[in-house]
Amino acid sequence: MRVHKLTFAALAVVAGLSLTACNGDDGTAQSDPSSASGASSSAAGSDSGGSDQGGSDQGSGDDSAGNSGGQGTAAGTGSNANGKVGKCRTDELEITASDSTIGGDTEGSVAVTLKNGGGRDCTLAAYAGVDLKTSQGVLSAKRTGQEASPMVLKDGKSVSFGISYPMNKSGGSGVRITGLVVTPPNETKSVTLDWPGAATLPVTDGSGSPVQVGPIGSAGQGG
Numbered sequence: 001m002r003v004h005k006l007t008f009a010a011l012a013v014v015a016g017l018s019l020t021a022c023n024g025d026d027g028t029a030q031s032d033p034s035s036a037s038g039a040s041s042s043a044a045g046s047d048s049g050g051s052d053q054g055g056s057d058q059g060s061g062d063d064s065a066g067n068s069g070g071q072g073t074a075a076g077t078g079s080n081a082n083g084k085v086g087k088c089r090t091d092e093l094e095i096t097a098s099d100s101t102i103g104g105d106t107e108g109s110v111a112v113t114l115k116n117g118g119g120r121d122c123t124l125a126a127y128a129g130v131d132l133k134t135s136q137g138v139l140s141a142k143r144t145g146q147e148a149s150p151m152v153l154k155d156g157k158s159v160s161f162g163i164s165y166p167m168n169k170s171g172g173s174g175v176r177i178t179g180l181v182v183t184p185p186n187e188t189k190s191v192t193l194d195w196p197g198a199a200t201l202p203v204t205d206g207s208g209s210p211v212q213v214g215p216i217g218s219a220g221q222g223g
Contacts, residue, residue: 124153
């Protein structure tokens, strides 16, 4: 009996040591997820830093967009940086033409009026470009040679210039006029109008244009 008791006691000690070893292994296993969780947190922190860097790049893009907006505002004023008045643009002008021939005149005349509707004052140089569309092609008017200085056309105001042309008294059909093309000074965009004067011009020998254009302000008074 004594031998059996000693044997059981020895088995109990061995079993106790085995349980202690197992518990130690479980503790070690439980600590591993904690380490993995820490590693995950570090990785997340690194990713967060990348996002912050991306935000800085977006901020730079906003600054660039702001600069572009500033340039757009300056361009829209119609004046340059030193405050000088900009030139009149074709799209800012209301251009009309009317017959201004008076009975007894030896030549026909047409008055072309430019009204400033651009919402700002603008500058007009001395001469506008004038072309007549005819049955024989385009006929460009010659300048009269009168001296004229650039002028400031106030917003909402008008100014006129004159076109003179020979009357067709030949009795023939002459050269038929089909339209009037006006190009404001220092502009490349033109406006085509109905011709309000006589229907035809006399046939010429082609040595020069019989149509002349006066400087800005050469017809009537600005309104």
